Amino acid sequence: MNSMVELLLLLYIYNLLNLYMNKIAIAITGASGSIYAKVMLDKLMQMKSQYDALGIVMSNNAKEVWQTELGNDDYKNYDVEYYDKYNFNAPFASGSARYNIMIVAPCSMGTLGRIANGISDDLVTRAADVILKERRKLILMVRETPYNLVHIKNMETVTLAGGIICPATPSFYSKPQTIEEVAATVVDRVLDLAGLEADSFRWGN
Numbered sequence: 001m002n003s004m005v006e007l008l009l010l011l012y013i014y015n016l017l018n019l020y021m022n023k024i025a026i027a028i029t030g031a032s033g034s035i036y037a038k039v040m041l042d043k044l045m046q047m048k049s050q051y052d053a054l055g056i057v058m059s060n061n062a063k064e065v066w067q068t069e070l071g072n073d074d075y076k077n078y079d080v081e082y083y084d085k086y087n088f089n090a091p092f093a094s095g096s097a098r099y100n101i102m103i104v105a106p107c108s109m110g111t112l113g114r115i116a117n118g119i120s121d122d123l124v125t126r127a128a129d130v131i132l133k134e135r136r137k138l139i140l141m142v143r144e145t146p147y148n149l150v151h152i153k154n155m156e157t158v159t160l161a162g163g164i165i166c167p168a169t170p171s172f173y174s175k176p177q178t179i180e181e182v183a184a185t186v187v188d189r190v191l192d193l194a195g196l197e198a199d200s201f202r203w204g205n
Contacts, residue, residue: 021052023099025092026084027124030061031143032070033106057083057123085122092127095134100130106143116154138163174201
């Protein structure tokens, strides 16, 4: 009898953990900063125990920018599920799929504006709308400089709706030596904001 109770208890704990396992959607838009997307994907490949599902949506502009900035199409080499920008059958296009984290990296000002104004005209903006309406975690790694007032107002709107604006602004107190390490100073902050355990520089250590 005791073994049966223990089995049921273990099954309950397993189901509870499974219920709250992270499901992550990553959107890569056409803003400059493909290195941020690359470093994020590299890190997520090393953190597979921390999520149950990982889906990627990448715009055509993002692919062109990746080729221009990084000189390759290595985004094809990651062991992840890619979804077309207009595939509204993707699981994270609905709140019922329980995706609890969405990161847009890098996030163009056009994408920011559409998210801020509820224009769900593709999978990126639809998924962001779903994350916000379900009160889950949306993180936008915005990449532009300088900002105009429209950009700032859109960032305010997303923040008031529950999203997190994390500009692609590197830090340098960890003394990064390569472009990947510079990009990682932002990516690590995003992963922290997402509630994931990333191996990164910690102030005071």
